[in-house]
Amino acid sequence: MSQALKDQLQTIVQAAIQAVSPDTAVFNHLRRQGDHLFINDQAIDLSRYERIVVAGAGKGAAPMAKAMEDILGDDLDDGVCVVKYGHGLPLSTLRLLEASHPVPDRAGFHAAHEILELVTPLGENDLVFVVLTGGASALLPCPMAPVSFVNQRRLTGQLLACGAEIHQINTIRKHLSGIQGGRLAQAAYPARVVTLIVSDVIGDNLSAIASGPTAPDPTTFADCMNIIDAFKLRPSLPEDVLELLEAGLAQAVAETLKPGDPIFNNVENYILANNRQALAAAANKAQSLGLHPLVLTSTLNGEASQVAKFLASVGLEAASTGRPTAGPACILAGGETTVTIRGKGKGGRNQEMALAFALELDKAASEGLPSQNLAFLSAGTDGTDGPTDAAGAFATAETVSRGNVLGLNATQFLDHNDSYNYFKQLDDLLITGPTKTNVMDIAALIVK
Numbered sequence: 001m002s003q004a005l006k007d008q009l010q011t012i013v014q015a016a017i018q019a020v021s022p023d024t025a026v027f028n029h030l031r032r033q034g035d036h037l038f039i040n041d042q043a044i045d046l047s048r049y050e051r052i053v054v055a056g057a058g059k060g061a062a063p064m065a066k067a068m069e070d071i072l073g074d075d076l077d078d079g080v081c082v083v084k085y086g087h088g089l090p091l092s093t094l095r096l097l098e099a100s101h102p103v104p105d106r107a108g109f110h111a112a113h114e115i116l117e118l119v120t121p122l123g124e125n126d127l128v129f130v131v132l133t134g135g136a137s138a139l140l141p142c143p144m145a146p147v148s149f150v151n152q153r154r155l156t157g158q159l160l161a162c163g164a165e166i167h168q169i170n171t172i173r174k175h176l177s178g179i180q181g182g183r184l185a186q187a188a189y190p191a192r193v194v195t196l197i198v199s200d201v202i203g204d205n206l207s208a209i210a211s212g213p214t215a216p217d218p219t220t221f222a223d224c225m226n227i228i229d230a231f232k233l234r235p236s237l238p239e240d241v242l243e244l245l246e247a248g249l250a251q252a253v254a255e256t257l258k259p260g261d262p263i264f265n266n267v268e269n270y271i272l273a274n275n276r277q278a279l280a281a282a283a284n285k286a287q288s289l290g291l292h293p294l295v296l297t298s299t300l301n302g303e304a305s306q307v308a309k310f311l312a313s314v315g316l317e318a319a320s321t322g323r324p325t326a327g328p329a330c331i332l333a334g335g336e337t338t339v340t341i342r343g344k345g346k347g348g349r350n351q352e353m354a355l356a357f358a359l360e361l362d363k364a365a366s367e368g369l370p371s372q373n374l375a376f377l378s379a380g381t382d383g384t385d386g387p388t389d390a391a392g393a394f395a396t397a398e399t400v401s402r403g404n405v406l407g408l409n410a411t412q413f414l415d416h417n418d419s420y421n422y423f424k425q426l427d428d429l430l431i432t433g434p435t436k437t438n439v440m441d442i443a444a445l446i447v448k
Contacts, residue, residue, distance in 0.1 A: 005446060006394055010430065011376040012285045012330060012444050013392075017381050019281030020439045022133055022198050024062035025272035029196075034072055039194070039270055046075050049127040049192075054094055055115045055184070056081035057140050057210060058133030059382050060437040062089045062096060068129055069093050070198075080118050081131070082139050082383075087434045092379040096229035102387075103156050104141035109149050114181050119184065122191035123385075130184065130193060134382060134438030136201025136210030137170055142179040144244065144253070151238035152176055162231045163340030165301065166201070170211040171219045171227060174256050175231035175248060176241065177211065181256030184213035185267050192265045200412075200438045201275040202299045202335055206269050212268050217256035221248030266346055274298075275334040275439045278381060282442060286330035291446065293332065294325040300335025300443065304349045305414065307337050308356035311376070311445060316364055318447045319373040327373065327447040336440040345418020348386025350378040350441055351393045351429070355419040359410055371397035373448040379430050382438035388420045390429040392441075402426055 018024075031038050035047040046052065052075050056065040065081040069092055079094035084101040099108030127270055143152040155176075159169045174181030185193050193214050201208040206215035224245050228234050234242070241423035245251045257263060275298045296314065300307060312331065318325055325331065337349045347355075354376060361371040379385070379392030400410045406425055413422040423429045 004374040006034040008289055009375060009394060009426055009444050009446060011440050012282050013379050014376060015285035016278035016282035016442045017435050017437060018276045020198065020273040020381065020437050022273070023067040025198055026064050026067035026071070026196065029270065029272050030071055033196060037071065037136065038423060042268070044194070047239065049125060051077045051122065051126040052116055052129070053077055053122070053126070053128045054079035054081070054131065055118055056094070056131040057115070057136035057282050058198070058438065059084045059087050059101065059135035059434070060133035061131050061136070062087060062091070064131035064198070065091055065094050066135065068131060073225050077306070078118065080111070080114050082108065082115070084135055084139065084407060087436055097193065099139045101135045101138045102160060104138050104153050106149065108139045108141045112140040115140070115184070115191050116142070116179060116187050119188040119191065122188055124190040126191040127191045128188050128191050130195040130196060130214055132210045132213070133198040134440070137173050140179050142177050144176060144178045146240045147176050147244050148240055151240050154238055155241050158233055158236065161341045162389040163303070163338050164227065164231060165338055166336060167205070167208050168227045170208050171359060172224045173211045174219065175221055175224050176244060180211035180213050181217040182215060182261070182263070183257065184210060184265055186257060189263050189266060191266065195231060195267065195269045197269060197271050198437060198439060199271050200440050202440070204271050204274050207394065215269055216259040216261060216264055218259060220288045221245055225249060263305065278439050278442060279332050279334045281331050282444060286332070290329040291324065291328050292325050293330050296333045299335040300333045300337065302337055304337040304339050304353040305356035308353045309360055311443060312357050312360035312364070315374045315376070315445045315447055316369050316371065319370040325447070329447040331447065333443045334440060341417055343416030343418060345407070345413065345419055345421035346388060346417040347417050348388055348390070350380055350385040351388070351390060351419035351423060352414070352417065353378045353394040353443070354393035355410060355414050355422055358395035359414065361395070361397040362400035362410070367395050375446045375448070377430060378441060378443040381435060383432040383435040389431060391432045393419065393423040394430065396427045399426065399428065407411065
């Protein structure tokens with residue numbers, strides 16, 4: 001791939017990421033006039049509250065927490081913010097904690113309990129601002145008895161490996177958690193809770209973002225068992241996890257908080273940034289570069305390798321016929337795919353998608369289709385794709401042939417879920433470092 005095309009793709013994706021910076025999102029939606037804080041058009045009289053605290057969690061929670069410190073100033077009494085390792089920044093009033101993502105660790109376990117200890121003593125004259133971004137589900141492991149932390153962590157690994165979609169994983173997380181599924185709002189009651197959210201969920205479903213710590217949860221223990229059985233996990237479930245789920249089915253354990261619960265009369269949830277905003281910024285940047293932008297969807301989902309085939313077919317159609325858009329163009333899609341892990345390689349959903357995309361273009365080239373006119377980048381807006389230091393990867397019709405020259409078989413690397421090591425040897429990884437935001441993924445396809 002030419003450096004010019006790489007630069008264009010990276011510039012477009014970078015514009016998307018910058019548009020959903022969490023601190024920018026806070027300042028775009030919040031303004032203060034004296035004792036009144038306005039969230040959009042909603043006014044909050046800060047002077048009527050005895051204590052004001054902030055609880056934050058997520059990969060991009062630190063910039064949001066810092067913005068809240070700047071806005072609230074001396075009116076802010078206390079707070080806790082937990083982020084992924086390496087995603088922090090200096091805070092003055094809030095305590096910054098770091099923990100593991102996507103598989104939880106004990107640091108997250110302790111952070112979850114610190115947040116509960118912060119909000120539980122509050123009363124009706126107190127105010128809690130909760131700031132949430134993607135990643136908060138894994139950063140706040142708080143298993144209910146009898147589930148041990150070790151077995152909750154083990155279950156998370158099983159769910160990630162089996163190809164479960166994020167809403168399925170979060171359905172189960174909520175029912176094992178003492179903080180998610182509305183239970184953080186329950187702990188803070190009767191304090192007023194105002195939640196500010198950078199969404200990493202398709203459709204901005206409040207019950208799914210961060211597993212809904214301050215939102216009602218329509219899912220049930222029966223849904224959990226259906227997911228477990230769909231992926232044939234019941235025989236390998238930790239005994240204490242199965243015990244809790246079965247107790248929930250028998251109504252011996254309380255369900256997560258449901259829509260209509262009076263606790264939510266004290267709760268307000270605001271979406272400050274999402275994938276659609278990122279795609280709009282990417283489209284604007286593409287247009288400024290002389291490309292015709294076309295946003296396909298912000299709800300991209302499914303197996304990464306299959307989604308790659310679809311996106312490649314759209315690009316090939318555009319290159320061949322000018323439909324659905326004529327080149328020079330930039331076709332954009334956002335969302336979050338999944339990977340069913342079958343090999344022991346290293347990679348992430350965006351790198352897997354890029355490698356599958358490259359294989360589709362190589363096949364198209366052998367059939368005489370104009371694959372040489374396409375260039376592709378898929379990237380996680382958080383800067384980390386799977387358990388790697390890459391945000392994603394670039395792909396063109398030459399990706400496979402360039403690998404062949406180096407003795408690399410692209411099909412074998414894909415079969416072993418080893419996309420990272422394939423693209424690393426081609427120098428086609430996108431490395432951004434932590435972006436401190438997360439609105440799922442952005443895929444950009446240039447049609448020359």
